[in-house]
Each structure stands twice: as structure tokens, then as C-alpha cells.
């Protein structure tokens with residue numbers, strides 16, 4: 192029995208009802224039949240996360256004054272194992288951080304970097320926000336959707352060509368602005384940039400990925416795969432690997448991005464110094 196001092200736990204059907212309210216087009220976390228029958232206990236959940244992952248989850252929780260702050264990296268750790276955040280992954284994080292599954296699900300369904308269906312070996316994100324769209328991003332997305340589709344049916348948003356997780360499988364998605372508008376149209380593979388793309392270049396790129404190749408991104412670290420990148424996003428790096436460090440810490444900016452700063456430096460332009468006493472909204476003064 193739950194007493195008034197205990198944190199209420201979500202009912203077995205709560206998540207499903209929440210997702211259903213969002214409409215039929217929303218991809219939802221699959222709820223197992225065990226959930227539907229209301230018989231779920233933690234020990235009945237199949238746990239795909241072994242002792243090593245459990246230990247790493249505890250390391251993450253220990254990095255923060257409040258363990259719950261580790262939820263975002265822990266979800267990336269879950270994705271590094273399964274290639275998405277499954278219901279088991281939600282339960283794992285909830286258990287590690289003393290959260291309810293509803294609280295974890297609320298975070299998973301808010302951020303687009305947490306996938307609710309198994310991803311391919313590679314995640315291809317095409318920017319279709321305004322600037323990229325106008326300069327060819329929409330055409331790139333349409334071309335890739337057609338090229339990766341089957342039986343004349345284009346691949347849909349967050350759908351996978353091939354078997355998820357298998358070599359050469361590719362998940363395609365629309366992406367909002369990828370913060371590289373000066374290099375539009377851009378796409379990313381596992382969050383690494385390919386700048387100034389054309390539909391033809393994008394097709395060559397995904398064909399190379401399907402053949403098992405790892406074409407070099409325009410800048411930044413070399414390509415790996417979605418699960419490996421998720422592990423890095425969780426905060427786990429091979430500490431002794433100098434090559435890896437050089438790749439990750441190396442310059443990733445483009446000449447175009449620094450053009451304004453370079454012009455200012457060449458012409459000795461500087462911003463005016465900030466006055467000592469700047470009135471702030473609400474009557475406070477800047478220190």
C-alpha cells in the first residue's frame with residue numbers, strides 16, 4: 192500500500208496513455224504486454240544492462256551532487272548499449288537514480304537525441320531548417336529518403352534502411368538547425384558534420400556507409416558509429432588514447448565560421464568596454 196509520504200509510482204498503463212494523447216503520428220516507446228497486464232515488477236523486466244554498464248551508471252551518478260542530474264548522460268549510456276532508449280532502459284535509469292519511470296520517460300520524449308526506436312549503425316541527420324532548406328537541404332532529404340526507401344516508398348523520418356544495429360544500416364532523420372548555417376546545406380552522420388552538401392554527394396555518402404566505409408567528415412573527429420558516439424556523449428573516453436584525444440580536441444571550426452572574427456582582428460576592431468555600473472532589469476546593478 193502507498194502511504195502519503197511515499198512518492199507515487201506511475202501506473203502500468205500511464206506511459207501508454209500519455210503517448211496516446213500526443214497523437215497517432217508520434218513514435219512511442221513500446222510498452223510490453225507485461226506492462227499492459229499490470230503485472231510488471233523490476234525483476235520481471237529483462238535487463239540488457241550487465242554489471243559493467245551498471246557500474247558505469249553508478250560512476251555517472253557519483254559525478255553530480257544530486258544523482259538525478261546524471262539522467263541525460265545515463266540515457267546516452269543506455270543508447271550506447273541498445274541503440275535507443277527502450278522501456279527497459281527507462282526502468283534502468285529510474286532504478287539507478289531513484290526516479291519514477293514517468294519522470295525518465297518525460298525526459299526521453301522531450302529531447303530528440305534520445306531515440307525511441309532502434310537506430311541503424313549510422314544516424315544521418317539532414318538539416319531542413321530554413322536556411323539549409325532554401326539552399327538545398329529539402330532536396331537532399333528528399334533524395335536520401337527516395338534512395339534509401341524500398342519498393343518505391345521513400346524512407347520516413349527516423350526510419351531505418353537495413354536492420355537496425357546491423358552493419359551498413361542507416362537511420363534517416365530531419366534535423367532542426369545544426370548550428371552551421373554558414374556552411375549550408377549541411378548534414379551530420381553520428382553528429383559529425385558534412386558541410387556544403389549536394390543531393391549527389393549525400394547519396395555517395397550513404398552508399399559508402401552501406402558498404403562499410405567511414406568517409407571523413409568535413410571537420411571534427413573521424414566517423415565511428417552511432418553507439419560509439421553515444422558512449423562518448425555519456426562521458427566515457429579511452430583516457431590513454433592519444434589519437435582519440437587529438438581527434439576530439441582538434442580544431443573543428445570552419446574558415447567561414449571565423450570570418451567575422453578574422454576581419455575584426457585584421458582591422459583591429461574591438462567591442463566597446465562595458466561600463467562599470469550597468470543598470471539591469473529589476474533595479475540590480477552589474478557587479
Ligand code: FES
Pocket residue numbers: 318319320321322323324367368369370371372375376377
Ligand atoms: S539552418 Fe541548417 S545549420 Fe542552420
